[in-house]
Amino acid sequence: MRIIPAIDIIDGKCVRLSQGDYNQKTIYNEDPLEVAKEFEANGIKHLHLVDLDGAKSSHVVNWKVLERIAVQTGLQVDFGGGVKTDEDIKVVFESGAKQVTGGSIAVKDAAIFEGWISKYGNDKIILGADAKDGRIATHGWLESSELEVVEFIKEWNKKGIEYVICTDIAKDGMLAGTSNELYEEILGLNKLRDNNIAKPSFDGLTSKDEIPAFAGIKLIASGGVAVVDDLYRLREMDCEGAIVGKAFYEGRITFKQLREFV
Template identity: 40%
Template sequence: MIEVIPAIDLIDGKCVRLSQGDYDRCTDYNLSPEDMAKRFADHGLTRIHVVDLDGAKASSPRNLHTLEQIARINGVTAEWGGGIKTGQALKDVFNAGATYAIIGSIAAREPQLMTEWLQTYGGEKLILGADVRNGKVAVSGWLEETADTIDDLLARFIPSGLSQAICTDISKDGMLEGPAFGMYTRLQEAFPDVVFTVSGGISSIRDIERLDALGLRRVITGKAIYEGHLTLKELQRYAR
């Protein structure tokens, strides 16, 4: 059964969502991240995807205090992304309570450093974050495109132990129009030893049911929860 991972995106310590990665199209839900994490955990959704959008823009983590508060919630494990550009930032994220760290920009720009981190921390702790726009990986909070495709990054890091990847189709993210089903099934078939997390576009429980039927193993959902298209009660059946 697919694992559902609810999302908390942070700006100034608040829960927000962007549309297609655009900081100018930001919705502030005026909700406490800690309260949301508790609600998720109460419904059995204990692995939580937390993105520091301030950190992604600033190239260093900016909401670690919020991470500390989330990580203290009983049963919660946090996967954290945003601003991890140095070894010290990576240590800070783990010290603040993250169970997993999502590495995006560094993987694309400094592959040797990503390889070193994989060798130090292992593929069970580090997750490749590959955000795709027009077939190319975007970095720095989705503000810049690179020459790499998701396939390029996977082929580069699997020999060093990479086993988890979150792939976001930016054109789908926050649009509530359904995920890029074809992209994820292709990736899962091409790289069967990698656990892919579907990210972007979830609009209803039907999308999750279809992904489950296709054999995908993890899915992130955020905006659909915050705007009432998905209820936590519906998602309870996927609790781990």
């Protein structure tokens, strides 16, 4: 399982929010590049970079932060926040991102998002499935939709999505443990496919012929990681990756523990 530290950006600074609330903001470093270099120096290879200004304003804002990190480190960066247009995603990839996460765009303009999967490949595009009370939230978690999160993931999986970052907003930044029941339900789609067994809990599927429509979902868990034991549990569940934020910054998980985990 990949360990993916998160750097969230507001006004060019490294911050963390609690439950996505922009009014509950803690600044951890004025220069995100310093944080990224520290991660790399301790053996980290991947980074989840979130443009919170972009998410709020519906267009990419902090692409220069991405560019500095991509040029001055060897980290493999996935970038999310405010990527809404073909020009946005072009700028993000040209600035050095290896993957792009789209959440609100997959809800508000599915045709554009589906076009990105076709153009860039499903190894480059990540579906951002941010859940609030079991429903998909958009626009930096400031708006809610009526879309049920597991159904949302299942439908995009049929359209070619493999990588999914799922964040339970209630858990994010709270250091209270991960949303394991939700992740088990999502990963149940993989078990359904692999076992070729129909289960009524998945929209009443009753025919074996329907099962192969599901491709493998590579689930990246996000939100609530508090201690290293949370990571072991996520790995046991077969999560492909885990995003860690505040637990790093608050010293709840050390680099020594991560090396032992890996």
